[in-house]
């Protein structure tokens with residue numbers, strides 16, 4: 159009977175390991191996090207976030223991180239806003255492994271009315287496809303936050319650029335479905351296996367004690 163209980167525990171643990179571990183997770187890749195601060199001043203920067211390698215690239219300037227705004231590009235002219243992506247500046251993000259699903263993109267500092275611009279616009283493209291233009295709608299906060307609904311699977315490259323002078327924005331992050339890191343799967347699997355062995359040893363010891371008593 160006790161042996162049966164032990165095998166039942168091990169079988170349950172194996173089932174939990176098989177069912178729970180490979181499940182993907184919805185998460186936010188947050189460019190306002192300090193882990194992106196090292197991007198500042200570089201034309202390329204790679205960092206692991208939520209198990210994803212974000213391979214960032216800048217053209218028309220260098221990457222620039224601000225704690226509230228996220229990522230922008232610091233261009234060469236004094237007219238440029240270093241914390242935002244302006245005209246002739248492109249921010250790229252190569253993702254390894256690709257995002258299972260990209261749900262939303264979060265932009266900052268994109269307004270319906272700002273000096274010289276009227277309505278600010280941004281352009282983005284996925285996996286090197288056609289550029290898609292988005293215009294500022296009523297910002298949800300004083301930071302000019304705009305959420306773009308994307309809902310695309312298998313996203314490995316996202317690029318951003320501005321369309322006109324004075325129309326600029328920062329990239330604050332994404333919400334996405336990501337595959338959990340292999341190390342996490344391995345650790346949760348080995349942790350459960352360890353728990354199973356511990357239960358088995360406990361039952362065996364108890365059985366030995368009971369045999370010694372009789």
Ligand SMILES: [Ca+2]
Pocket residue numbers: 219230231232233238239240241242243244247326
């Ligand atoms: Ca800029």
Ligand SMILES: [Ca+2]
Pocket residue numbers: 242267268269272278324325326327
């Ligand atoms: Ca702006």
